[in-house]
Amino acid sequence: MKAFDLVVNAIHYVSEGVSRIFSPRDDHYPETGVQPFDGDPLSEWVDLKVTAKEK
Secondary structure, three states, rough: OHHHHHHHHHHHHHHHHHHOOOOOOOOOOOOOOOOOOOOHHHHHHOOOOOOOOOO
């Protein structure tokens, strides 16, 4: 009987996961779209490979 309960619980666990994967989305986040950039661009190009010793 214990082995049968173990199999039933395993099948139930897997079926819950499968139903969640294939169910419609349940997130209710607002559709934001593309957000404009409000910051200031860099005034000069910065090369990260150049170290202070090479300058």
